[in-house]
C-alpha cells in the first residue's frame with residue numbers, strides 16, 4: 454500500500470513514527486512518538502486507531518521507556534514493562550487487540566526475566582513479530598475474503614478497516630485490494646461514519662489513493678442505496694468478537710447489519726484471531742467506549758447543537774452473531790457464527 458500507518462524508527466533506542474490520522478485527508482503528516490505518555494495520548498486521541506493498529510502501537514509503546522532502563526537491574530526493567538503496559542491499557546477500552554498485544558509483551562518479559570538485557574532483547578523481538586504478523590495476517594484475510602467478491606461487485610463498508618487501521622492492507626478492505634490485484638472490478642460505497650468521520654476522512658482517502666472506485670455517502674443513506682439494489686455485500690472490521698460470534702465494531706455497524714438483513718445482502722466481518730476475546734461469551738459483556746460530547750456537538754469543526762444539550766456518544770455497538778453471514782479470519786471463514794464454529798477456528802489458529 455502507498456500509506457504507511459506506523460513503524461519503528463532506528464534501532465535501540467528508537468521511536469515510533471506514525472501518520473497522524475486526525476489530520477487526514479487534508480494533511481499527510483507523520484508524527485514521532487518517543488514516550489509511553491505520548492503513545493497513550495496518540496491512541497486516546499485517535500492519531501493511531503483501528504483495532505490491529507492500536508495493538509501494534511501499544512507493543513511498540515512498551516519499548517519506549519523500557520529501552521532507556523539500566524539493563525543490569527532486571528527487576529526494574531520488568532517493573533517498568535508492567536507499568537508501561539498498565540498505562541497503555543487505560544487508553545481505550547473496546548478494541549481487544551490493545552490488551553492482547555500488551556499481554557503478549559508482559560508475558561514475554563516475564564519469561565525472559567533471567568536478565569535485564571534478555572528482557573529487552575525479547576521485547577524488541579516480540580514487538581517486531583506482532584508488527585510483521587499483522588501485515589501477513591491482513592493479506593491472508595484479503596485472500597480469504599476476495600473469494601466472496603465477484604468481478605463487478607459493489608461493497609458497502611463502515612468506518613475504516615483498511616491499511617490505516619492495521620500495519621498494512623487492512624481487514625475489511627483487504628479483500629477489496631486482493632480482488633483488485635486479481636483483476637476484478639470492485640466498487641465501494643463508504644459510510645461517512647459520524648461522529649468522527651473515519652469513513653469520509655480515512656476510507657474514502659485510502660481507497661482513492663489505491664485507485665479503487667469509491668462513493669461516499671452519509672450514514673443515513675445506507676438504507677437507500679441498499680433499497681436501490683446497488684450493494685452486493687457489506688464488509689466491516691471488528692474491535693472485539695465474543696465467543697458466540699457477537700461483534701463489536703464502530704457505532705452504526707449494527708444499523709448497517711439490520712439493513713443488510715432486511716435487504717437480503719450478505720454481511721461479512723473481517724478480523725484477525727487477535728480480535729476474538731475467548732474470555733467473553735456474549736457481546737453484552739464487551740466494554741463500550743463512551744467519548745466526549747464535543748464529538749457530537751462540534752464534530753464538524755463548528756458547533757452544530759445548542760449549548761448544554763444532553764449528549765450520548767457510544768463509540769461502538771454490538772452486532773449479534775445471527776446478523777453475521779460470515780467472519781473472515783486468517784484461519785478461514787466462520788459461516789453463520791456460533792460458539793462451536795468460533796471455537797473450531799480458534800482451535801485451528803492455536804488460540805484455544
Ligand code: MRU
Pocket residue numbers: 499502503504505548611612613614615618619623624625651689690691692702703704768
Ligand atoms: O474508533 P476507531 O476509529 O478506532 O474505530 C475503528 C473501528 O471500529 C474499525 O472498524 C475496527 O477497529 C476494525 S479495524 C481493522
